[in-house]
Amino acid sequence: MNKISEIKGKKIYSNSKHIGRAKDVVINTEEGKITYLLKGDVSSIPKRNLKQAREFVKENLIPFDKVKAVRDIISSGGTKMKQVLGKKLRNKRAITSEGKELGQVIDAYFEKSGRIDSVLIEPEAIPRKAEEYTNQDGRLIIPFQHVEAVGEYVIINFPLD
Numbered sequence: 001m002n003k004i005s006e007i008k009g010k011k012i013y014s015n016s017k018h019i020g021r022a023k024d025v026v027i028n029t030e031e032g033k034i035t036y037l038l039k040g041d042v043s044s045i046p047k048r049n050l051k052q053a054r055e056f057v058k059e060n061l062i063p064f065d066k067v068k069a070v071r072d073i074i075s076s077g078g079t080k081m082k083q084v085l086g087k088k089l090r091n092k093r094a095i096t097s098e099g100k101e102l103g104q105v106i107d108a109y110f111e112k113s114g115r116i117d118s119v120l121i122e123p124e125a126i127p128r129k130a131e132e133y134t135n136q137d138g139r140l141i142i143p144f145q146h147v148e149a150v151g152e153y154v155i156i157n158f159p160l161d
Contacts, residue, residue: 004034007070012039012062013095016151026061037062069098089150094121096158097148102127102140105154109141116144119154127158 010022019039026036040060086108094102103123110116121140123130133140142156149155 007037010070012037013153013155014062016149016153016155018152025064034064037064037067069096089119089154092150092152092154094119094142094154094156096156098158100127100158102156102158106139108144118143119147119156130158 004025007022007025012019012022022037022039023041024038025034026038027033028035038061040056089108090105092105094105096102101124103121105119106122107120108116109118109120118141121142123134123138123140126134126138126140130140130142133142135141146157147154148157
């Protein structure tokens with residue numbers, strides 16, 4: 001369980017890209033649930049200009065149902081993948097879709113067809129549920145089907161099933 005007071009200041013990532021820091025949440029008191037994650041300062045909402053106010057809302061309110069995890073890092077947004085150079089994949093930090101750091105991507109394995117089979121991660125620590133994905137060198141070999149996004153970070157759908 002998380003505390004609302006602990007959300008402020010956490011980094012927010014969307015599609016593996018850092019988009020800001022959490023400032024607060026918006027709560028629907030009738031439903032008793034958080035409806036939005038706020039990344040902008042509400043005191044900066046334009047009071048008289050409706051167009052600017054709408055733009056602020058569009059840029060700074062993240063629907064809470066899009067938030068995948070609230071841990072050390074807040075992960076939100078879709079899982080849209082893009083093209084990236086192989087050298088750009090290596091040396092990226094890998095985090096779980098729950099917001100926990102896994103380690104650093106050091107390489108990837110691919111098949112003759114060019115399909116990426118898995119990513120090789122130098123872990124900070126071996127997560128309990130990842131022992132079967134650990135090679136003899138203590139590195140994680142994560143099937144590429146568990147990679148949700150590649151951008152500033154590599155987001156891994158973890159725990160692995």
